[in-house]
Structures are given as C-alpha cells and as structure tokens.
Amino acid sequence: xxxxxxxxxxxxxxxxxxxxxxxxxxxxxxxxxxxxxxxxxxxxxxxxxxxxxxxxxxxxxxxxxxxxxxxxxxxxxxxxxxxxxxxxxxxxxxxxxxxxxxxxxxxxxxxxxxxxxxxxxxxxxxxxxxxxxxxxxxxxxxxxxxxxxxxxxxxxxxxxxxxxxxxxxxxxxxxxxxxxxxxxxxxxxxxxxxxxxxxxxxxxxxxxxxxxxxxxxxxxxxxxxxxxxxxxxxxxxxxxxxxxxxxxxxxxxxxxxxxxxxxxxxxxxxxxxxxxxxxxxxxxxxxxxxxxxxxxxxxxxxxxxxxxxxxxxxxxxxxxxxxxxxxxxxxxxxxxxxxxxxxxxxxxxxxxxxxxxxxxxxxxxxxxxxxxxxx
Amino acid sequence: xxxxxxxxxxxxxxxxxxxxxxxxxxxxxxxxxxxxxxxxxxxxxxxxxxxxxxxxxxxxxxxxxxxxxxxxxxxxxxxxxxxxxxxxxxxxxxxxxxxxxxxxxxxxxxxxxxxxxxxxxxxxxxxxxxxxxxxxxxxxxxxxxxxxxxxxxxxxxxxxxxxxxxxxxxxxxxxxxxxxxxxxxxxxxxxxxxxxxxxxxxxxxxxxxxxxxxxxxxxxxxxxxxxxxxxxxxxxxxxxxxxxxxxxxxxxxxxxxxxxxxxxxxxxxxxxxxxxxxxxxxxxxxxxxxxxxxxxxxxxxxxxxxxxxxxxxxxxxxxxxxxxxxxxxxxxxxxxxxxxxxxxxxxxxxxxxxxxxxxxxxxxx
Numbered sequence: 260x261x262x263x264x265x266x267x268x269x270x271x272x273x274x275x276x277x278x279x280x281x282x283x284x285x286x287x288x289x290x291x292x293x294x295x296x297x298x299x300x301x302x303x304x305x306x307x308x309x310x311x312x313x314x315x316x317x318x319x320x321x322x323x324x325x326x327x328x329x330x331x332x333x334x335x336x337x338x339x340x341x342x343x344x345x346x347x348x349x350x351x352x353x354x355x356x357x358x359x360x361x362x363x364x365x366x367x368x369x370x371x372x373x374x375x376x377x378x379x380x381x382x383x384x385x386x387x388x389x390x391x392x393x394x395x396x397x398x399x400x401x402x403x404x405x406x407x408x409x410x411x412x413x414x415x416x417x418x419x420x421x422x423x424x425x426x427x428x429x430x431x432x433x434x435x436x437x438x439x440x441x442x443x444x445x446x447x448x449x450x451x452x453x454x455x456x457x458x459x460x461x462x463x464x465x466x467x468x469x470x471x472x473x474x475x476x477x478x479x480x481x482x483x484x485x486x487x488x489x490x491x492x493x494x495x496x497x498x499x500x501x502x503x504x505x506x507x508x509x510x511x512x513x514x515x516x517x518x519x520x521x522x523x524x525x526x527x528x529x530x531x532x533x534x535x536x537x538x539x540x541x542x543x544x545x546x547x548x549x550x551x552x553x554x555x556x557x558x559x560x561x562x563x564x565x566x567x568x569x570x571x572x573x574x575x576x577x578x579x580x581x582x583x584x585x586x587x588x589x590x591x592x593x594x595x596x597x598x599x600x601x602x603x604x605x606x607x608x609x610x611x612x613x614x615x616x617x618x619x620x621x622x623x624x625x626x627x628x629x630x631x632x633x634x
Numbered sequence: 635x636x637x638x639x640x641x642x643x644x645x646x647x648x649x650x651x652x653x654x655x656x657x658x659x660x661x662x663x664x665x666x667x668x669x670x671x672x673x674x675x676x677x678x679x680x681x682x683x684x685x686x687x688x689x690x691x692x693x694x695x696x697x698x699x700x701x702x703x704x705x706x707x708x709x710x711x712x713x714x715x716x717x718x719x720x721x722x723x724x725x726x727x728x729x730x731x732x733x734x735x736x737x738x739x740x741x742x743x744x745x746x747x748x749x750x751x752x753x754x755x756x757x758x759x760x761x762x763x764x765x766x767x768x769x770x771x772x773x774x775x776x777x778x779x780x781x782x783x784x785x786x787x788x789x790x791x792x793x794x795x796x797x798x799x800x801x802x803x804x805x806x807x808x809x810x811x812x813x814x815x816x817x818x819x820x821x822x823x824x825x826x827x828x829x830x831x832x833x834x835x836x837x838x839x840x841x842x843x844x845x846x847x848x849x850x851x852x853x854x855x856x857x858x859x860x861x862x863x864x865x866x867x868x869x870x871x872x873x874x875x876x877x878x879x880x881x882x883x884x885x886x887x888x889x890x891x892x893x894x895x896x897x898x899x900x901x902x903x904x905x906x907x908x909x910x911x912x913x914x915x916x917x918x919x920x921x922x923x924x925x926x927x928x929x930x931x932x933x934x935x936x937x938x939x940x941x942x943x944x945x946x947x948x949x950x951x952x953x954x955x956x957x958x959x960x961x962x963x964x965x966x967x968x969x970x971x972x973x974x975x976x977x978x979x980x981x982x983x984x985x986x987x988x989x990x991x992x993x994x995x996x997x998x999x
Binding site for chain 2: 262265266269270279280379382383384432433434435437438439441442443592595596598599600602
C-alpha cells in the first residue's frame with residue numbers, strides 16, 4: 260500500500276513538473292540572419308536581423324526587419340551583449356544565414372564559427388556566405404524585396420539558393436563546410452555577396468585556404484568551378500560561351516548551353532621520384548539553349564560547336580586551376596587523394612609549399628545531346 | 635516454472651537485440667576513433683567475432699542447466715559458499731551496469747535537450763518507467779521489446795540519410811594504424827556490444843530446440859555488430875578525421891545538420907527514438923538484476939525486488955556531476971562489465987566442464 264502511494268507520489272512529481280526546459284516563442288526574438296565583422300580595434304561586431312510581423316488590418320502581414328548589433332572580444336561575448344540590448348531573449352536556433360564581412364573572412368572564420376558548432380541549439384543548416392565590404396551593411400541594408408514581404412534572412416538565403424540552383428555557387432551550410440575546413444588536404448569556397456542599391460547580388464565565390472579567405476572568382480568562372488567540383492547536375496547549370504570570331508554580328512559568335520550531365524574523373528599520380536601530377540577530366544553532356552546562328556542540322560556543324568566548346572571550356576578550366584594554385588587553395592582535394600592513396604608520400608610533404616608547384620591540369624569534353632525544339 | 639512465462643527463440647532474438655543496442659551507439663564512433671583512427675570499424679568487426687565465444691559459452695552453460703538462471707546454477711558449479719559470493723558479486727556488477735546506463739543516458743539528454751532539468755528527475759523518470767515494465771513476466775517483456783523493434787529501422791534510415799553528403803576518401807588509407815592498435819581497440823568496442831549476457835537469464839525462459847536458440851543469439855550479435863559498424867563507418871566518412879576528435883557524439887552531430895522540407899533538427903527525433911533503445915536495454919538489465927535479487931533473498935516474485943533495484947540505481951546514478959566524473963565511472967564500470975559479462979561465462983563454463991568430468995570419473999570408479 261505504501262509502495263503504491265509512493266509510486267503515485269512520484270508519478271505526480273513527474274507529470275506535474277516538466278517546466279524546466281521551456282523556451283517560449285513569445286518571450287524570444289528569433290535571429291534569422293547574423294553578420295560578423297572585425298572592428299578596427301580587433302573586436303568582433305555581431306549584427307543580427309530579427310524580422311517582426313506587423314499586424315495589418317488588410318490581412319496581409321507586413322514584415323519589419325529589426326536590426327541589432329553589439330561588439331565584443333569574442334563572438335559569444337558580442338551575442339551576450341546583444342542579448343542585453345534586446346528586450347526579450349535572443350534565440351539563434353532558427354537562423355538562416357551567417358554572413359562574414361570580407362575582412363573577417365580573411366582573418367579566421369573558425370574562431371567565430373566555434374560558437375555555432377558548440378551550441379546544441381544552433382542551426383547548423385544555416386547557409387554561410389562572405390559579403391563584400393562589411394557584413395553589417397548587407398544585413399542592415401533595405402533592399403527592395405525586404406521592405407515589405409520577407410525578412411532579410413529569408414531573402415539572402417533564397418538568393419543564395421537560387422544561385423546554388425544555377426551552379427554559380429557551391430551549396431554549403433555551416434556543417435557541410437566543417438569537415439572540409441578541418442581537412443589538411445582540401446579547401447572550400449563560399450558564396451560571395453555584393454550589396455547593390457536595391458538588391459543583393461550573389462556574384463561569385465570566395466575561395467578559402469584553411470580557415471581564411473584567400474581570393475574570389477566571378478560569375479562565369481564560378482560555374483566552371485562548380486562543374487570542376489564534380490557536381491552532377493542542378494536545376495539550371497547554364498553557360499554562354501564565345502565559339503567563333505567569324506561573324507560580324509557579335510551575337511552570332513555565341514552559344515548558350517545547359518549542362519545535362521557532368522561526369523568527373525579525377526586522377527592524382529605520384530611518379531617514382533615523388534613528383535605529383537593531378538588531372539581532372541570532365542565529360543559533359545549539354546543541350547544548346549541558344550544559338551542564333553541556327554542550322555544545327557548537319558553532324559559536322561554540331562561537331563564544330565562541340566569542338567569549339569571543348570576548347571574554350573578546357574582553357575577556362577585550366578585558368579581556374581592556375582588561379583587556385585596561385586591562391587594556394589586546394590578546393591578539389593588533390594591533397595585528400597594523396598592522403599587516401601599515397602599516404603607515405605603525403606607524410607613526407609609540406610603540402611602548403613608543394614601544392615602551387617604540382618603539375619595540375621584539366622580537360623573538358625563536351626557532347627551536344629540536344630538543341631531545343633528547333634534545329 | 636509456469637508455462638505461460640516462456641518465450642520463443644524468435645522473441646529471444648528481439649530481446650537480445652534490444653538489450654545490446656542502447657546507450658553506446660551515440661558515442662561509439664568517437665571512442666573507437668580516439669584509438670584506432672579511421673580503422674575503428676575494423677576493431678568493431680573483430681569485437682563482434684570475439685563475443686561469439688562468450689555467446690557460445692553462455693549457450694553451453696544454459697544448455698547444461700536448462701530452465702535455470704545463472705543465479706541458480708552458479709552455486710551448483712562452484713559450491714554453495716563460493717557460489718553465493720559470486721552471485722552477490724554478479725548482482726553488484728548488474729547494478730553497476732544499470733547505473734552506468736542511467737549515467738550515460740542522463741549525460742546525453744542533459745547535454746542535448748534538457749539543459750535545466752535536474753539530473754535526478756531525468757534519471758528517475760527513466761528508472762521508474764523501466765521498473766514498471768519489469769513487474770510483469772518475461773513473456774510480456776519480450777513482447778514489448780519486440781513491439782518497439784521496428785523503431786530501429788528509423789534509426790537506420792536516419793543514419794543512412796548521411797550518405798547524401800559523405801566523403802568516401804576520409805576512410806582511406808585502410809589499416810594505417812596497424813593490426814596491434816586495431817586489436818587493442820576492439821576491447822573498447824566490446825564494451826559497446828555488451829548486452830548479450832542478459833541471455834544468462836532470458837535463456838532460462840526460452841523454449842525450443844537448443845540449436846535454434848544458439849542461432850537466435852548468433853544472429854543477434856551479427857545484426858548488432860553490422861548495425862554498429864554501419865553507424866561507425868558512416869560517421870567516419872561524414873566527418874573529417876581531424877574534426878571527429880572534437881565531436882563526442884558524432885551520430886547526433888551529423889543529424890543536427892540535416893533538414894527535410896517538413897522536418898528540422900532530425901537529431902532530436904533520433905534522440906527520442908534512441909531513448910526507447912536505452913529504455914529497452916535498461917529493462918533487460920533491471921529484469922536480470924531483479925531476478926538476481928529475488929534468488930538472493932529467496933523472494934516469491936521478482937516484482938517485489940524491482941522498485942528497490944530501480945530506486946537504488948537511480949539514486950547512485952545521480953551522483954556523478956561533471957563530465958570527468960562521468961567518464962571515470964563509465965570507464966571503470968565498462969571494464970568490470972567486460973570481465974563479468976564476456977570473460978566470466980567462459981571461465982564458468984570451463985569450471986563446469988571440469989567438474990562434470992570429475993564427477994563422471996568419480997562415478998565410474
């Protein structure tokens with residue numbers, strides 16, 4: 260009998276409690292975009308955007324972006340200070356994007372990201388990007404689209420998602436970037452944002468080495484870069500290439516293609532005297548989406564286009580690889596291949612010194628498999 | 635023994651699976667990596683082979699003394715006094731296993747979900763649930779454990795989802811740490827695979843041919859080893875070798891980054907299901923312990939021992955607070971558990987065989 264009472268007592272205790280861990284939505288402010296910059300005196304400035312829904316009589320809710328910022332010696336300290344400034348508790352669990360100012364990215368992004376990796380509540384699937392100039396400018400800018408309908412976090416995140424679909428930037432989030440960031444044999448690239456007057460432009464990629472940004476690439480180069488990473492296919496992986504100089508009418512010299520399939524073979528070889536050579540071979544199947552010159556009837560004509568595209572893309576690919584070697588950024592992971600398959604050689608190497616000097620080339624082979632509904 | 639208390643060999647399979655898969659799965663890849671680097675999964679496979687010997691020993695013992703639990707036949711093998719002493723030691727060992735399950739469970743739950751909730755509450759909730767579950771017969775326990783088994787498929791699916799973003803090259807070069815390290819690491823892997831020793835009590839309830847019992851036990855160990863191996867290998871190719879050193883619960887951390895269109899924070903869903911797995915392991919071990927206490931105090935039913943066992947475990951389990959304490963407790967208890975659960979049955983079998991021979995010899999002369 261006593262036992263039963265005891266059990267009853269404990270089950271009451273259990274059922275009536277459970278109020279320790281609660282985070283109520285009406286008592287917290289959800290950060291949707293966070294930006295990090297270094298100030299002149301070496302402190303970290305955090306800028307956070309908290310969208311607030313404004314109740315409107317018409318029924319369509321407006322969104323107002325509240326921007327807060329605070330400085331501190333570390334990322335966490337600036338967050339704590341931010342928390343003090345804001346009336347309610349600041350929550351980053353629904354964060355959509357983290358933006359680094361270019362200067363901050365050039366220092367060491369892991370020092371700032373540590374708090375994201377350590378906090379069990381943080382959103383590891385938030386996108387991550389580098390902004391031209393200051394991150395705070397991007398977060399606090401009033402773009403056309405963010406004036407009324409959507410929050411800045413959503414806006415930036417969607418812009419990058421569109422760019423990912425078009426393969427102008429690699430798809431990365433806080434977690435996917437982490438293993439590569441730690442890897443001694445591979446580096447990564449992030450989307451590069453440029454704030455314009457009333458829109459943000461995702462106009463290229465920021466190239467990293469280790470934890471630091473070492474350079475950037477723009478538009479068309481970035482597409483070839485994404486192709487070289489071996490990405491199979493996205494919604495619209497498109498390119499416009501100049502394929503001849505013959506025509507007077509300039510527009511006729513160009514063809515636009517859409518990549519349907521992209522197959523990468525990546526070979527890293529070590530010769531007996533420890534010379535490293537790497538070669539990336541891309542086999543692309545494309546569809547012509549624009550060719551004002553028309554007359555794609557003959558086999559020869561198509562072959563000509565294929566050859567021209569093969570030549571110009573191979574050239575682009577090699578230029579990109581040369582650039583990456585100059586930046587000392589091993590984004591395609593030659594070093595990783597060495598660790599995996601040539602471990603004794605890897606152990607002898609100082610990869611940071613060796614990488615810019617290895618024999619590293621690329622070749623692209625284009626095959627046209629379609630040309631829309633006209634010939 | 636009442637015939638309605640028995641279980642079939644199929645039920646035995648699920649009971650053992652549920653006892654084996656438990657608290658260890660989350661941090662196993664990390665512990666193995668700390669020693670054997672990316673070859674940890676090989677150590678795990680080796681450990682899977684090693685435990686087959688213990689399984690054989692347990693099976694043989696239970697075949698020699700059918701329908702009896704270890705507490706019944708230990709005095710018969712070792713004599714009344716030594717048998718009683720070892721029975722007590724074995725019960726202490728079982729207590730410590732229950733305690734370590736609760737400690738590790740609380741450690742993860744309070745780190746990942748309930749930051750504010752006092753640890754005693756987190757522990758007592760689980761302990762009391764399990765106490766309630768073991769107040770019934772072995773058959774009912776087996777049915778419950780079987781019922782929750784499909785949940786393991788969900789865990790499997792979640793881990794499998796990681797293959798959308800893996801770097802196969804991280805697993806290479808295979809075998810770089812050397813055979814010696816791989817073998818020595820397999821002791822750590824063994825601790826995670828413990829749970830098959832609950833067969834020492836559940837086999838007494840199992841009906842059917844003795845070969846099919848052995849088959850059920852071996853299949854269990856095979857399934858669990860492969861499942862653990864899959865989980866471990868997946869985390870090794872998801873995380874960079876440099877990164878995994880700083881991630882103590884790689885499985886959860888890996889899931890934290892995934893989001894589906896309608897689901898975010900898959901790690902929390904994984905944890906919810908994982909808690910069921912922990913519960914089932916604890917149920918098996920608590921049942922084992924309660925049976926031991928029942929034999930020791932010659933109680934009529936193990937039911938009357940259950941609440942005391944549960945509450946004592948919960949009280950002791952809420953002692954260690956800091957991370958280092960938890961590590962020390964789990965390491966010490968892990969070692970003793972390995973000795974009692976994996977090595978002891980083999981030893982016991984040897985003694986039993988020698989005794990039988992002597993008795994035969996004595997009878998013939």
